[in-house]
Structure formats: structure tokens, C-alpha cells
Amino acid sequence: MARVVEADGAVDVIDIDDPADSRLDDFRDLNSVDRRPDLPSGKGLVIAEGVLVVQRMLASRFAPRALLGTDRRLTELTPDLTGRQAPGVPYYRVSAEVMAEVVGFHLNRGVLAAAVRVPEPSVAELVSGARTIAVLEGVNDHENLGSIFRNGAGLGVDAVVFGSGCADPLYRRAVRVSMGHALLVPFARSNNWPADLVMLRERGFRLLAMTPDPRAEALSTAMATVRDQPLAVLVGAEGPGLSEQAMRASDLRVRIPMSRGTDSLNVATAAALAFYERTRLPE
Template structure:
């Protein structure tokens, strides 16, 4: 259903107002049960994951790019306007072609999420949405079965997280942990060995952890500025470090996640063992 906008103040496009106001969007989007998918590729991936659109939002010249998407959802409004009008509404240059306001999927119950998982990532208080998106992209690419996020962690369905992940946040199931130690209890009850990435004197190297080939493994990642909390480090079964060269002490958390996911991939371990036997 194509609706051509005549004014930027049209109340029907309120979902798209002030997309650059991070604090406003972080509060508003979860409360209203929506998120914004940006770019035709991301919109398509959200729809492929079974997420339901509330509306589409695009410049007139971009209509041919998603004509098939609009045809498949004839009852969903598609708001179309000039580039200048759309920029006035959103606060950004809509150069990626199209957006969609999507209904947030129902939360996944953590026991259900863990039941069939072998490797999970746990994100503690990571607030940078670029890092969150990059971690999810690595998680999807490197076989992580699920992601758990702390109560104060950023929103994987924030627009920037989705964009950086290239829609991988729709591929990897995730859930938000409750406050307190019950999250660790759930992991322990589900049979997971917990490994916190931290530079401690007694830390295992990532190679040593991989060699253990744990049946179920939870890799815990902390924020750039503060790292992991003392409570988390005390509760984890192991602390783990990635050995560095050239005097570099650590990697960005998104880069560290990719290294850890790859190193602990059972396929990687099998290949390394096969080479060593030769």
C-alpha cells in the first residue's frame, strides 16, 4: 500500500522520527515493541527471519529496489517521499534506500535457548552498538548457537547494531539475562563451562581452552572500558586470554570475540588435531 507523503509532520510516520537521538530511541523502541531495519538487504533478512513489518519508508526513486517486497505485503503501508522530506523526518540522509519499522519478536525463554546450544556468547554491559553488531556478525559466521546479554547491555535490535551485523542479529537467537546471579545458575544447570575473556595472571590461553574441547562452552565478553565485573570473574569456571605480540595488551572486544569464536569452533579443533597427527 503506497502512501505518498505531503508533509514531514505526517503523524503516520512517527516511528521514524529522530532516528539519530540514541537515548530517545533506546527508551522508545523496546517500550513500543518496534525496531528499525535499515537498507533493502537488512529489511529482506528481517522478513526472511519471520519478523512482521509495521510499515515501510523510502524515497520515491528507491521504489523499484523493493517492489517485490511491497508486492508481497500489500496491506502494509509504504510511506514514500522526497529525500529532503525523509531526511527532515529521520534526521539522517536516507542513502541506503529504504527502511522498515518492524514488530519486535517475542522474547526467547533462556532455558529453551540453551537446551540445544553447545557454544554461546555472553555479553556483559557492552554499550557500544557497533561492537554489539560486529559480535553478532561474527557469532553467526563462526557457529555460535546463541547470545545472552546482560540487563545493561545495549540493544541488539538498535538500528546501528542491526546495520553493522548485516542482519545477523536475526540469525542468532538471543535473550536478555535477568538481574543477579541467576544467569550463571542457568548456564551451570544447562551444563555449560563458563570462560571469561580477561587478562589475569592465571588465565588460560585461548588455545588451551580450545584444546579442552568442552562439551558446552559459554564465552563471556565485557565492555571496552571496564571489562568484566569482579562478580563475573569470580563466578566463571575459567578466565581466558588471547596471546598478543608487539607489546599489544588486548584487542577490541568485537575483534576478540571473533578470535575466540573461531579458536573454540569444534571444526577448528578437529582440523588442528588432524594437522598435528600428520
């Protein structure tokens, strides 16, 4: 065992040669074990993959309890690890071969970090002070969820609310596709759906429901009417879209004008266009 740096708060670097070492259990067989870490039966761990996402985890509310990676990635991460973010946390330094055997596949990102989940705020707590939020219903695809976080982080979304039927935003794949923004953009899960939509309205949010319905208002026109108010952008899953209940609870039904008789855009792309229109400066 050797400290990378002597400064207080650095990680403990621990070399491990044996893939069966139980200290690596947080990272074992990632593709087959713990596919539902959010369930009571799951481990509850949040896994960050790759230097960039691990850096974002270190900057987030999810404090890693262990890291697994190659020496090369340790070097790349050292500036991030030598702060107060990772006091005394073990970095299990392994070869790429041992890493592949533990994880169950070759991971060319070369480093993983594992954190335990933290308590989530209520929807009311989450949205306090927010100007723009995304509200998701039935978005059960981890890639779409991750993309919505990435797009939201770049395009001014303050928080994300999950209605019914959404996938776990802290699942490894969602975190990876989000480029780590699922760890940074605050979110909450509604326990009272769709009634929480009424609560959002009572707190001053205008509710804008995205739909491919040609009778809906065009995005730019609709967004101009809510420019100075707190806004919730509601999106549903590709295919079914938002439920009738969610549509009815909304203030505005909004469509993206589309060409060529295309059915719809990907849900994360549609959300990005709404977020963009929200932040777009008036001409």
C-alpha cells in the same frame, strides 16, 4: 494507493509528499527521538536501515509494520516484499528530500522498516539445544554489540545471552552494525544475573571467560579442552572486563596471546577470535 504486484501479500505502496504526514511518525527524527526504545517510555520500535538489513528483518521474527523509502529502494526490495513476509504492509514511497526531512538527516541507504518488538524467550528457553552461545556482561556500546552479532552469525554462535549492563541489541545503530544479524540470531536477557551462569553450567555448558590476564590459559589450548561440550563464551566491556562474580562462576579463564604489550583487543574482535577458535577444525 497502488499495489506493486497483484499477488496476495504484497505491500501497499502509498505515495506521500508531505513530511508532516502522521503516517510517517514511526520514522520521525530518528537521531533525537526514542533513543531508548527498550524502556517503558520508549516506542518499542525496531528500525531496519538499508536494503540488506530490511531484507534480513523480513526474514526474521520481527515483521515490519511499515516501510519508508524511495522508489529506487522499492524496486530493489520488490522480490522480498512480494511474499508472505509483508502482507498488506504499507510502503510509504517518498522523495529523498522528504525522507531526509522526516528522518532528520540524509539517509543514503534510502529505505527504513519499522517493526514492533516481540516477546523474548527466557535464558533457559533460549539455550535449549544450543551448542555455542555468547554471554555478554556490561557491553554497553551499540557498535560493539552489533559487531558481536555479526561476528557470531558468521562464526557459528547459536544464541546470545545478555547479562547485566548491556545496551539494547535492537537499537537502530546496533541493528545496522550487525548487518541485520541482531534480528536473526536469537537472544535473551538475564533477569537473574549472575545466577544464570550457574544455571548454564547445570545445563551442561562449559563457561569460558575471556580476559587479558596473562595468567589465563591461551585460547587455543583452552578451547581444545571443551571441544565436545556445549560452550558459553563470556565477554565483558572493554576496560573493566568481566565482573569478579562472572569470573568466579566460569570454568576457564582464557586469554588471546598478544604481542607488543598491547592492552587488549576490541571486545567484538576478541569475541570473534574465540568464536573462530571454536569452529576451527583441528589440524
